[in-house]
Amino acid sequence: MSLSDQITNAMKDAMKSKNNATLSTLRLLRSAMKNKQIDVQHELSDEEILGVIRSQVKQLRDGLDSYESAKREDLASQARIEIAVLEAYLPKQISDDELTSIVKKVVEESGVTSKQDMGKAMGMAMKVVQGRADGTRVKQIVESLLAVFVLMIVGVGIAFPAFAAIEIVPVSLQAYSFLETGVRIFRVLLLLFGILAVNMILHGGFSYMISSMRDESHVKAWQKIMTGFIGSIAVVLLYGVSTVVIKVM
Numbered sequence: 001m002s003l004s005d006q007i008t009n010a011m012k013d014a015m016k017s018k019n020n021a022t023l024s025t026l027r028l029l030r031s032a033m034k035n036k037q038i039d040v041q042h043e044l045s046d047e048e049i050l051g052v053i054r055s056q057v058k059q060l061r062d063g064l065d066s067y068e069s070a071k072r073e074d075l076a077s078q079a080r081i082e083i084a085v086l087e088a089y090l091p092k093q094i095s096d097d098e099l100t101s102i103v104k105k106v107v108e109e110s111g112v113t114s115k116q117d118m119g120k121a122m123g124m125a126m127k128v129v130q131g132r133a134d135g136t137r138v139k140q141i142v143e144s145l146l147a148v149f150v151l152m153i154v155g156v157g158i159a160f161p162a163f164a165a166i167e168i169v170p171v172s173l174q175a176y177s178f179l180e181t182g183v184r185i186f187r188v189l190l191l192l193f194g195i196l197a198v199n200m201i202l203h204g205g206f207s208y209m210i211s212s213m214r215d216e217s218h219v220k221a222w223q224k225i226m227t228g229f230i231g232s233i234a235v236v237l238l239y240g241v242s243t244v245v246i247k248v249m
Contacts, residue, residue, distance in 0.1 A: 003046040025085040
């Protein structure tokens, strides 16, 4: 039985049982379907009908937010009933954990690492979830993942040139002043700290990718990324200062 027929039968049942809330909601849906059919000039497929239903649900949710803000519980309650009626025809929504796993895989396979390509990642993710999650949920996860990628790239990009520029050259203690020798040793220690900072960014990013978006490991992974990022910046700044000190000696 097509989705259109299911809706028609549900309207008949609501009419017989005098379920006015369901009946009025489905009548509005049927009207929206007719308008859509006029626009596309052909019988609506089940997927097109689902698109109309999602649009109706979105409008109701927007209205629900306004009613709740205005403390109009009567209108808010009616909106919730209508949303429940319409959502019964939509595919079952997947959990946050499952959605996160799907979006991670899509982002990794697409090779997207920049927010400029977010539309590409969104399109691929929405195609995979096939209506089992709304665009807002998918967008939030995509933005979160891309933010991690950007932070990792920036952190490594800042730190690596500085590390590569550090020259570890055997130095005779007699050839330099005590202070200069100390500064050069300090630069070597900066190299080691910088490597640790980059490792924290990479390890934190990996942990972030495999953790749930809500659990404690997700929070710890983000903290590790931020610590490594801040550490990398500190290394670059201190390396710059030590370079200036050596040049003025």
